[in-house]
Amino acid sequence: MKNILLLSAVLLALMLFSCEKDLPTYYEFQGYEFASTDPNGGDWTPILINSGDEISIPTPTSITSSEYQQELEDLKLAIRQMTTEEEEAVTYWTQNPIVRWNEIALELIAKYNLIPGPNSDGTYTLPNPTNPSGPPAFPFAHPPYAIRALAYLSVAQFDGLISAWHHKYTFNRSAPFTQDETIVAAYLDNIIPSYPSDGAVIARTSREILTAMFPMEAEYIAEKEAEHLRCLLLSGANVQSDIDAGVIIGDAISISALERAASDGMKNAQAPKAVSDSIAASALDRYGWVWINQELPQRPVGLTPLYGKVKMWNVENVEDTRPIPPPAIGSPEYNEDVRILKDYADNVTEETRSIANFWQDGLGTYTPPGHWNDIANKYIVQYKMNPLRTARTYAYLNMAMMDAGISCWDAKYYYHYPRPIQTIEGFKTIAGTPNFPSYTSGHSVFSAAGAEVLAYIFPDEAATFRVWAKEAAISRVYGGIHWSFDATVGTQQGIDVANYTINAAQNDGAN
Template sequence: MKKHLLYISSVILLSLGACHKDLPTELEFESYQYASLDEDGGEWSPVLISAGSELEIPVPAETSSSAYQSELAMTKSAIQNMTAAQKENLTRWTNNPVVRWNEIALELIAKYNLIPGPNADGTYTLPNPATPEGPPGFPFAHPPYASRALAYLSVAQFDGLIAAWHYKYLYNRPAAYQVDSSIPFAYIKQEIPAYPSDGAVIASSSRKILTAMFPLEAAYLEQKEKEHLESLLLSGEFVSSDVEAGSKIGNDIAAKALARASTDGMKNAQTSKAVSDSIANAAFERFGWKWVNLESPQRPVGLTPLFGKVKMWNVPNVEATRPGMPPVPGSEEYEADVKMLKDYAAKRTLEHRKIANFWQDGLGTYTPPGHWNDFANRFIVKYKMSTLRAARTLAYMNMAIMDGGISCWDAKYYYHYPRPIQQIDGFETIAGTPNFPSYTSGHSVFSAAASEVLAYIFPNEASMVRAWAEEAAVSRVYGGIHWSFDATVGTQQGRNVAQYSINRAASDGAD
């Protein structure tokens, strides 16, 4: 790690601490003029479908038709009779609801990022999607789960918006306020056709994806979708058929995303004790070591031992990004790391503690993947991205984060490397020890993968986000959670994984 970069990034990040202290946060921003309208966005390459035209919607009525004029009158009447609560919702959704739905996802991740505790007899019952009410409640939104939820959410939004852009510029039906100048528009005016509503695509796809991921929140998410769709009609931009067409696209693309999710292997990621033991024993036979859970009572199975076998988005196979073997215990490199960790533990500085705590992202938070989504949302607003550009940013970043997590978990359970607290007598961390093997560091992989995509999309921020990723990695060493090689190798692993998503982005037609 470059010391001067780490110092600079820590100053920047700690100054942001007030913004992040109560995670997750909702950005305060107003409607803005998009930096680009992306008129060719309907020709970009989607992820789940072959082209935007694959998702069909009806041919819209002409603005001169009686059907459209009736819708227009209904829109005008609804705006004239807006309640105070509706006006507040209209302001909050703004003209980039991609950010708002991502924030809802982060809120739910934090709410459900609670590890199931032991039963009275010391046994553990795992969360079960078939009985989400529990106990324990489903899901446990740990980092792998969070990365997957965010990836499916963002990819569905992105593909749905490509379809929306295709039809917007095919039919070129103007916004309601352009057809009738007496209709007020709530946001900054953009010269983008209204049919179908891009906001409705986002609302319906997001509600459907997040309901599948967080089934106990179905009523809450349905209410959020209702509020959002209502706000679209009250904005002055859309009539009901605009919104209905967008909602159809959103539901259709979400169904395709969830069909992929049903067969991606995640349902097998959390294994039985017998399978978990066999993975540990295979590593011991291969390398002569294995990680042991030091909790009391001891959890019989590590966290998602087979997440490394979940289907990846852009990496051809997990072996393509599997790192080399970690140092053999007792070797010169290993002993140097033991000394380093002991020195850090004996001489922990205030700065090191602050860095470790800032990046902890433990239980009850939106996890490391969520942390980087928060950063991305801030850049999206800063650079005034359209809904389509915003969804593209989050889709490529979250695909890279999920692929990084899969690659990382493959390495964790392939090598099954012990954590420092298991190997160093009397060693203590300044945070809880995670329930899975050490090598490589999940924080490092998630952060490096995210930062590389953000550096690609926001080149002016490249130095800063890469410094943040290095700091996220070393924070785990400062906290005693990881060996330094977990962090350095994990950082390179995340960068390697991200390159596959970047390569895809570079050829999707958007640049």
């Protein structure tokens, strides 16, 4: 008996030991040597401002000045007194902290990507930015909201760093760890001038943009910024005046970005019912069909009917990117698609199911644009991009995907095409049918646009990105929530829209 008890205890201990959980909550990578330093990065063409020198910062004190020497002493003291927690934070932030802020953005998107449920009387309440705590909480970070948040974040970071690079190579103040041998750099030495701190530009910009996009998270975001700024000092890369100058740029560029955001048309995107009904009536007049929400209780208005009117980044007129009309309901092409969809639904394989789920990125997740940011993270690190190149990659990626979303939403509400569950009697899906018209597929347009930009930035990987974009597109057909032409035409639409952004990228001076 004793043996059995002892044995059980040992086994239990073994089980408990082996059940230690080790699941990644962020992308772990080591500091690396940047593939380039881009000394002329300050001359690149920014998006929101005219040029990198438009934002000015104070001339730094000389490195021989007593002020600067005191800053070095303060820095050394802070490093000597570093706690274990601070050391872990320094390791976490790395010297490419844009990746971390992007992850924070994705986390907030996933946290707020919750569709408001019905009230007990069957009505729905919309999230309200003037009462963000709700319920329902503001925002509902659906894909159009998510990509807009990411686009402003990335564009502001990019412009802020162009400005930082301009001043870095104007003032040429070298990093503390190169000034004083007793300061050991926490990260691999990257010989980029330290005034102003690029990390501080990123910390302040990210805080300002994300706080505007996720007002309920102001406190959480401020804590992240404080931790990040502290780590810039503790890493031995910046003294306090480097950081202060970076914060000035971060504040200035955030104001420009948020000014644009305030007037880009997003606040009108969730149109009232009367407007939504008239949009539907126009489509019915024009084509003889109309998308109708199938939920119970029925939602009175689809998701952001006027997102197609939001100001684009690199396309003048959204109608220039509007695809051809979808097949008429009941036409041979339509009937063939009904057959295709029924066939997929009746023959779900492990492969089609896993593709449908892998790219689903539905409610409660970081959305399809978030998925492409997640993908970009890995390649940015793999290609050892410096922060400026990293910001540029995200800026073009997210501008192209936001333009793609706007173009897609224009088509969705212009054509107002029904979803499969609306027109195929008794049809069942393995993915959730979203609350907006079918044609074209958002996943297809977002993914094709994202893949094209990444293909431009990482040409050796182009084929891989394009295969993934097509897989993301067909995943919606496997899921039963999109017609195959939603996916194929959507992919073309995404490529078309992305080319406007790529054209801008090719002429920004970074090539």
